[in-house]
Amino acid sequence: MEPSSPGTEASVQVEDREGVRVLTLSHPARRNALNDTLLDALDAALEPAPHVRALLVRGAGGTFCSGYDLTRLGPPGPDGRLPDAWVMAVLLKLERHPAPTVALVEGAAVGAGFDLACACDFRIGTPGTTFLMPPARLGIVYSPEGLARATRLVGLARAKQLFLTARKLDAREALDxxxxxxxxxxxxxxARAHALCATLAGQAPLAxxxxxxxxxxxxxxxLGEAELARLHALRAAAFGSxxxxxxxxxxxxxxxxxxSGR
Structure with a gap:
């Protein structure tokens, strides 16, 4: 994860081509770390549209996404809102988008960038791709939605390794x-990512x-209301610790x- 700094240019480049919407994260000073500007732009670009039949998500400059803006990870707000609520809402919108999604994961996918890739339906990487999930190093409890996304892909035992030890995976391990x-x-x-998107865009949209x-x-x-409330309380306590x-x-x-455990 990377901190953001005032005045650092961040944008999402949107290109529509033959039914495929290409979303390119661009935050060059911070290795495409997500901040409010990027999240707002992603949210807008993820509004469903009849002509968008597949989505390709990628990062500019050889890095997929280095995480979420660390300066936003303080204690919960006075209303109990957790500091990562907006990023989790945008990732859920991506996960539940009616069009199929492909992540072209070049370089590092860290923290929320890791989760961004998991929120897509397909992930295509290169030999330089790495995955890292560092919440245990940052003293925070990751969202249940993000835990579930990773667990569905790698299984419970391996998800525990990723989240509890902050183990970095190289491309070969990520493929395995x-x-x-x-x-x-x-x-x-x-080329494969674009070809897959073209194939997906050519299928019957309603199907x-x-x-x-x-x-x-x-x-x-x-999860029931009691379980969700318990997880929210655990996350709030960790964010404020x-x-x-x-x-x-x-x-x-x-x-x-x-x-210190406090």
Whole structure:
């Protein structure tokens, strides 16, 4: 994850071509880290449209997405809203988009960038692709939606390794674990991603949207109100903890964190 700084240019480049909408994250100063500007632009670009029959999500400059703006990860607001609520809402919108989605994962996919890739239906990487999920290093409890997305792809035991140990996966391991569907050299990966999107866009839209929603319903965890409230409380406590402050500071200062359990 990377911090954002005032005045740093961030945008989502949107290109529509023959039924495929290409969304390119561009935040060059912070390796395409998500901030409110990018999230607002993504949210707008994810509004369903009849002419958009497939989505390709990628990052500019050889990095997919280095995470979420660390300066936004403070304690919950006075209304109890968690600091990552907006990013999780946008990722859920991507996951539930009626059009099928393909992530072209070049370079690093870290934290919310990892989750961004998982929110897509397909993931195509290159030999330089890496995945890292660092919430345990930052002293925070990741969202249940994000935990579920990763667990559905790699299984419970491997998801625990990723989230509890902050283990970095290279492209070969990501392919073996199911985080990547394909791993190709960069030029071939880009061509394959566009070809897959073209194939998806050529199918019957109502059939694809209906089956995609069906898969989503089959995979969805059925947590009750009490379980959801408990997870919210755990996340709120972690976001407001001393360990979360230390985790952010250590990350920014590039030193090992000194956690106290408070």
């Amino acid at each position: 674990w199911g985080l990547l569907d394909e791993c190709l050299e960069p030029a071939q990966a880009e 694809v949207a209906g089956m995609k929603e069906g898969f989503g319903l089959l995979a969805r965890a059925s 001393e360990d979360a402050k230390e985790g952010r500071a250590a990350f920014l200062e590039k030193r090992p964190p000194r956690f």
